[in-house]
Amino acid sequence: MTALIYPADAKVRLELTVNGERRVGEAEPRMLLVHFIREVLGLTGTHVGCDTSNCGACTVVLNGRAVKSCTVFAVQANGGSLLTVEGLARKGRLHPIQEGFWEKHGLQCGYCTPGMMMAAYDLLQKSPNPTEEEIRRGISGNLCRCTGYVKIVEAIEYAAQKLRSDPSWRSGGD
């Protein structure tokens, strides 16, 4: 990670890997990562529900860890590697987490879904065979106002199972 001192008023040129691709863009030092992702990179799958780190709608995976991108400045991601919901599928194949959320109905309005899936991605990287308890704790930083979470938990269980039986997905965690 590069130095974190920038002039307040100037825009900073950032270079980072986003969903496996090199991307460059400019951001004011105060710009939040989530706004950089949405407005500069044009990836609107990452949502904003609160911008105060409470809802998790903005969750992305930065340098291999789930972060709430409203809690990170864009400049902090400079030189890093970012995975957003748009990068989950590979070669037109849905990621097992995506498949799980669809198949098991882990969504209603879908607004929380991208963040929820990225939190699940992080959880399953760390804990490929989680108990229901672990899943519930693992995503409790992500709020869903629609579903009651029951089917979200089922979706993650589905994905965990699928990931365990299909090792091709386990390589190259960004």
Added chain:
Amino acid sequence: MVKVVKTRVEFEGRFRDEYTVVEGEPLEGWSPKSGLKIVGRPHPRVDGAAKVTGSAKYTHDVYLPGMVYGKFLRSPYAHAKITHIDASEAEGLPGVLGVYTYKNAATLGFGGAEKVFKQEVTYQGDVVALVLAQDESVAEDALELIRVEYEPLRPLVDPEEIMGLDSSKDRIVGPKLYERGDLEKGFAEADVIVEESFKTQAALHNCMETHGSVAHWEGDNLVVHTSTQSVFNVRSALSEELGIPQSKIRVVSEFMGGGFGSKFGAGEYTVVAAAAARLLGRPVRIVLDRVEENLATGNRSQTVQWVKIGAKRDGRITAIHLKGLVNVGEDGWVADLGGPAKMMYHCPNVKVELYGVKTNLVSSTAFRAPGYVEGDFALESAVDELARRLNMDPLELRLLNYATRDPVTNSEYSSKALREAYLKGAELIGWRSEPRVVRDGAKIRAKGVAGAIWWGGGGPPAYAEVKVNADGGVTVLTATQDIGTGTRTALAQIAAEELGLPFSSVRVVLGDTITELRSPGSGGSQTLASMGPAVRAAAHDAKNQLLEIASQVYDVAKERLTIREGSIFRSDGSVLCSVGELLGNLGDFSVTGRGAREPNQEGYMVNTFAAQFAEVEVDTETGTLRVLRLVSVHDSGMVVNPLTFTSQVEGGVIMGMGYALWEGRLVDGESGVVINPNLNDYLVARCSDVGEITPTYVEPEDPHTNSLGVKGIGEPPIIGVAPAIANALREAIGVRLRELPFTPERVYSAIKGINPRPTTAKYL
């Protein structure tokens, strides 16, 4: 043939007469016994791929070239007069395109500008100024440069306090009265009378997508993307405010991140965005942040309720009296707390008196089963107390007083299977087979029950078109919204079923006024029961045309043809051709079927019902209350999709748990300032907070509702959750809590018989 009929239409228990145009002949009703192949099955969502890949575009995701950002400066005071306002510094900031206050708001060019921008602000979050700027951070910087001086005025936020003030009579709305039978006589006949009082808090919707709109003009046509439950409501409000015909306005809401009742109107942000876009000749985006959302878009009303119930020694209820105060905020509406008291039980003598009280808080608005959630908590808690006084099982008492006809109108229900729901729930939670209270050290587990009643019968006007394209693909076209409930999926199932074409071939286009296919707002649990039959009728029309075409092309009598799984069959079971072949041979031709929701049958009351059973665990050392299990059994007619159905139930139940346990707007009683307008301090349920939810249903046949036999499910699941928990808690600790939410402090204090430390913070 087109027919105009007059019909009675219900929305959340309020009725109005509508003229509606119907086309086509009545269809034979569907029921769970009709042997349907696609309807009634758990189909995953048709919009699932868009939502899991992040490609679904919500209003928040609309960024247009040259777009301008609008931001409001909002009052920090609950009541104040602006004595001085100076926006010159803000106006001078590079990138700022305009600043508007009450002084120059009229130049924005819409009708109600002076009502939005006022010199006297009357709630915290009221609009003081608007900044338009080329990007969001500039807009935020500019807000800080606006110099405002306020003269604070005394805010009034507590309805009970206001009722006692002679000087505030003009803040009282009502009473709204309902009466049947002879209340005095009813109480005179009673052997046992319980009198209880309850308080419920204001709850904030907190849809994950905040309110917002993006407006732009194409010549003199306005296009608005907005997160709304009713594109047509938004359109008519814009037409009125901007003084342009509706036909020049297109309102789009393709994907939206939840509404729960808070997104029925245009909202000032939409009108202001549209007016500013006209002025600047550029697209304007106004999206509220979470704090604005929680201060300025409305809430479930806070209430104070007194309930008195009289009964015979054998348990027959002879009289119910409910008196309620409803905190309506600045100018909200008095939600019908009396619904459950009037409708739940067979009781000849009932009186409901409701008073709305205007306060210096934002206007209250609809929130998932408005009034009924609050009223059911009071009624069903009081009924539980009655059961205790009578020494009766609370479930038996409910069954004893079960209404077999609507007690308000004395008409028949189109269907009612609440009894079956109670019995199924009792079985599932072990009501009779297990002990009702179990002690385990400092922890006590106990069970409680409550019933729920709601509307959700839907009705006209609702129109749809179904197009069968040259390749056999189907497009369902309507203007209703899918606010997350799964409307798209259910409508696709209905169209596929009626057409005899595969589910996978159907695509649903909705949320756009340009179709001009009038649809009701997505609320009141009425979308499916209104839109579903319209889509079925349109699909039926399209099918008829397909058969007609096949009959002429292949020279076979139409009566001898049917469509199944994408092919047209002769009556001997042999395939004539596929639908794709038939239309493909006709060149670039697609069939368009039109359908309208048929009028409701006269003389029937259409209601939805639920039985809620809770099992809770109380930690008597900390006052922590956990819902271990909630069994939620529904009568909502035929179930079109068990997945979307149970998902609705789970979501409603958890929202009801939040209401019972954590959620509540806290207001400083002196300054009128909201203490928790964010998701840090306003607690909505997290995944780890809840135990098991068992969503299920009984499926009565209902030939009297509509051609599908369906009723709504959006709202019933939240009703009755709080009282079921309250009654379980009472069972566990031997003390009744009468004020929501049941925070650990309140539960602990109740167990210990102490009064919680008073502060100026109140649940208002």
